[in-house]
Each structure stands twice: as structure tokens, then as C-alpha cells.
Amino acid sequence: MSQTDNRRALRVLQITDPHLMADPAGALLGVNTRESLDAVIGEVLRCHPEPDLVLATGDLAQDGSAAAYQVFRDKLACLPCRSLWIPGNHDDRTVMAGVVVGSDVACRHVVLGGWQFLMLDSSVPGKVHGELADAELDFLADTLARNPGLPAMVVLHHHPVDVSARWMAEIGLRNRDAFWHIIDRFPQVRVVLWGHVHQELDRVRNGVRLLASPSTCIQFAPDSDGFAVEALPPGYRWFELYPGGTFDTGIRRADSFTFRLDHNSTGY
Template structure:
């Protein structure tokens, strides 16, 4: 458990699906992912003058190399705030943990005076889809029961609800219904946040805010039946968590930069 100091508002930045490679010019679908992430971080610097923590919500690396995770770690040092990571389907736990050793990156429960963040691992080794295993659901329920007084945001990589896109919905959290049923038993869950889908969404379900966020590299077309790459630029999400449980959030994207994308590729 990690204790995080903040005032009455906890100010978060979420970046996701950075898909970094060991080589600095490594790419995903033609887009150089280290360059596109740096462009997103430049927007963050301009827009967010105060950041209490940064969440990096999976698929940190495309090639699973230690060097890729080091690129991410080094890029976020200048923000001088805690940074928390967890696994996506493309990530390799051992090199990820090697770079995170001695840092706060892999803490799963983060608490402030008014809020707690519960960060779970939805990775299934060797699979693109996700699942929240029993130990992860147990961790979540333990934290919720321990501090019913804290407003709670839960985050993991894969999407727990339908995105309305046939190919994407085949690779979400396989036990999303179980997860959603569990959190409805706790009055302090305010929000669920994920990556994986490379697109923005935001909806309220049974009083809980469910949100996905653009990738810092290539975007996927919302509502598509088959794999489809969107022309929207990279982006990030900011989230302000207030002491009374209110949540304010928005998505910002890189503007004025052309990124090279190979639209002919039919998978990632």
C-alpha cells in the first residue's frame, strides 16, 4: 500500500498503450511510439501544472524488452510525481519488474485522505484477452472492505464492458460481468478506468463512471466490426478526484503534428 499526499483534490494523469520498443525508432502500425508518447507528454506539461500521480495502464511495451520499460521510466522522471504501472497483454512481467525495482511503480493500492486507487492485473499470459483472477478480485474486495470511507477508483488494462465493437469486445475482460456484479456491492466505488481499446469512452452505469482512454500512439476506430485504425491523434486523460467523491475528467490530444500510420495492417 502506498500513501499519497494530496490536498482536497487528487489530480491524476492517465497515459496508456504506449507500446514502446527497445530501439528508439520502434513503431506500431508505422507510428514511432516513443516519439508519439513524447509528443503527448509535451501536451501534458503544457496543460497540467499540478499532477499528484501518473497512471500508465498497460501495454507499456510492444517488444517486452527491459530497454522499452527504461524509456518509459526515464520519460516520466521530469514530472516529479509518483508513477504507477501495471500489465497489459503485450507486457513481459520480468523486464517490467526489473526496471520498476526500487520505485513506487508496481504498488497496487494507493491511498490519500479521501480516495483510494486499486490497480489490478488483468493479463492472461499468452493471450490478448484479459481476466481478473481470484487473487485480483480478492485484493480489490479486501481494499474496499478495509476502507469503506474512501472513494475508490479501480483500474486495469482490459475493458470490463462492451465497447460496441465486435473485434474489440472479443478481447476484453472475460469475467467482466463478475467484476461489475462485485463492485455493485460496495457503495464507495466511484470509477473504473482502463486502456487496451485505443479510444475514448465515458459512461455512467449504476452510479459508477466507466472510462477508456486514447493510446499515446495509434487509435482504433470506435464501433468497428473488424480491426480498423482511426485517424485521430494520440492523447491522454486527466482526472481530478474531489474530496466529496465528485470526478472531473477530460481527454486531450496532440494537435498540429502529422503521424505516419500504416492503414494496410490488419492487426497489432
């Protein structure tokens, strides 16, 4: 779906769910997650080498270790832009904050290129599902109310709508009605973007584009009743955002990355 105008585009990338570990040999279902992230960043450098912003949308670490977050930070250092991070259900938000302290990666509201980006923490310590605390909902509503003239991208980790993989129904955003009640009040919201589902999704709800993206490691199979993966390459999402609120977006995959996926696993 193309929605372009002729003004200079803001170039934004979503990198999600790398599931890095302190152990350099750490693997998820047979896939070394550092190597798969390297392959994705290599694809970024080939195809989108000069982004203006990177959105890192959770499950940055599998083990919640400081070493994993340091690896992620160091791997992003090859890109000439700032990055914004949010935690997922596998992350340790306190450890992550300690690694990124003193930089702007922990910013929750950024205005850039005629757009605003709102970064929400949907993680619940010790749980796989997501929920937005009252403070997060207040932040979302108050920030949108203060900035009515800027097109907005709202970013979180957990899916706020059902996806076709039915086993994921219980691990999405639990208080989605409260979330959508706020989103529906603000017509400047153009995009809701998330990670967690390890698969591509593109829908429209009440004029808002709903987008999910491949993981930089393993991919979950759509249309599955129970946990299932598919042998698609890792990838990322790119955006070209225009000041009037129009945009283009797409998925790139690291097709040259070779891996042997463990299809027998019953979870991750």
C-alpha cells in the same frame, strides 16, 4: 459531465498503451511510438504540468523488453509525482517488475487526496484477452471492504464492458461478471478506468463512471466490425478528484503531432 465541489482537487493523469520498443525507431502502424509518447508528454507539460499521480494502464511495451520499460520510466521522470503501473497483454510483467523494483510504481493500493486507487493485473501471459485471477478478485474485494469511507478508482487494462468496435469483443475481460459482482457491492467505487481499447469511452453503470482513453500512439476506430484505426492524434486523460468523491475528467490530445498512419494493417 461536471461534478465539482470547492475543495482542492487531486490532479491525476492516465497515460496508456504507449507500446514502446527497445528499438528507438520502433513504430506501430507507421507511428514511431517514442515520438508519439514525447508529443503526449509535451502536451501534459503544457496543460497539466504538476500532477499528483500518473496511472500507466498497460501495454507500456510492445516487445516486453527491459529497454522499453526503462525508456518509459525515464520519460515520466520529467513529471513531479509518483506513477503506478499495471501490465497489459503486450507486457512482460516479470521484466517490467525488474525495471521498477525499489520504487512505488508497482504499488497496488494507494490512498491519496481523500481517494483510493486499486490497480488490478488483468493480463494473461501469452493471451490478448484479459482475466482477473482469484487473487486479484480477492484483493479487490478485501481492499474495498477494509476502506469503505474512501471514494475509489479501480484501474485495469482490459475493458470490462463491450465497446462499439465489435472485433474487440473477444479480447476484453473474460470474467467480467465476477468483477462486477464485487464492484456492485461497494458504493464507494466512483470510477472504473481502463486502457487497451485505444479510444475514448465515457459511460455510467449503476452510478459508477466507466472510462477509457486514447493511446499515446495509434487509435482504434469505433463502430468497426474488423480491426480498423483512425487518424486521431495521441492523447491522455486528466482527472481533478475531490475528497468527497466528486470529480472532473477530460481528454487532451497532442494535436500538433504529425504522423502518417498505415490504414492497411490487419492487426497490431
